[in-house]
Amino acid sequence: MDWDNEPLKPLSFNKGNEALKPLNFDDEDALKPLSLDDKKETIDDHFVPIAKGKVSEIKNKDSNFVFFFGTASSGKSVILATMLYYLRSTAGVIRPKIGTPNTAEAESLLYDFFENISKGILPAGTVKDQVTRLDLVFEPNNKSKKVNPINLTFLETSGENHNEIRRGGNYHSSIETYLSANLPLTFIIVTSYENAHKDDILINTFLNRLEKYEKKLRSVNIILVISKWDKSGRAEVEDSTQLDDFIRERLPMTSTAMDTYSLAKTFYTVGELNEDTNRVTLLNLDRAKKLSEWLYESISGYPLYYEGTFWERIKFSFIN
Secondary structure, eight states, rough: OOOEEETOOOOOOOOOOOOOOOOOTTTTTSSSOOOOOSOOOSSOOOOOOOOOSSSTOOOOSSSSEEEEETTTTTSSHHHHHHHHHHHHIIIEEEOOOOTTTTTTHHHHHHHHHHHHTTTBBBOOOOOOOOOEEEEEEEEEEOOOSSSEEEEEEEEEOOOOHHHHGGGGGGOHHHHHHHHHHEEEEEEEEEEEEETTHHHHHHEEEEEHGGGGGTOOSSSEEEEEEEEEEEGGTOOSOHHHHHHHHHHHHHHHHHHHHHHOOOOOOEEEEOOOEETTTTEEEEEEHHHHHHHHHHHHHHSSSTTOOOOOOOHHHHHHHHHO
């Protein structure tokens, strides 16, 4: 099926720490003698219970988890930032989910994403050995009752951690925890136009690794994204065969797996980029739109721009 001419279908922040100050012996309050006054409590009576179960157990599982896989500089953070920017600026409202552990962090990261992308600044890479988790609610501006708000939890990880599964290696525990949990997971596998041929074996290893978690995952959806397509000299593909030929040539093992399991694939670009400053000079959200549409429909079962039922269309035409 031609995914590029039709809508895609389903298949820390380091706070400014104050500088440490040397101990001032001239300060009368700096050092105090031990109090021997019986009237004052000198024993801390605070009790710390022993945790039951796994401390690393995932909380707030009521969501649709989106896991980005890709090596360093493949474009994972850029894709995430531009998707979120598209969803917020055009498709509806996207906001942190109230009650989640990282609401404050999510708000800060969202602010940075939105502000930087609007200025053409690409996001920085992800910290190694850490899963950046964004718990969000997306509320589409589509008036149809079939197009409902959905919970989205984006998981972004360092490309360095993905290299750890080479030659039989294991993931860091921060990643393993999510892959081993009973979650609905969508995998966005990212490789760049320039380095795709270097990632073929690693992507194939990851696809094979997913079978290990098959019984633990509630549901799985996968799409392959060829990022930085503008490096080809084109912002689009003339037809689906152009993308298929590229994947078949540069990613032969991955291509076979994609065809065998009928997995989705697409390309990605964010527009025109100034190579000297590494800034976007003309933002193109068309590919962010396509990938966001695919993601929403794969989760909800309805197109993001569903026209509505027969009666809804009559109502809409009357109102408009």
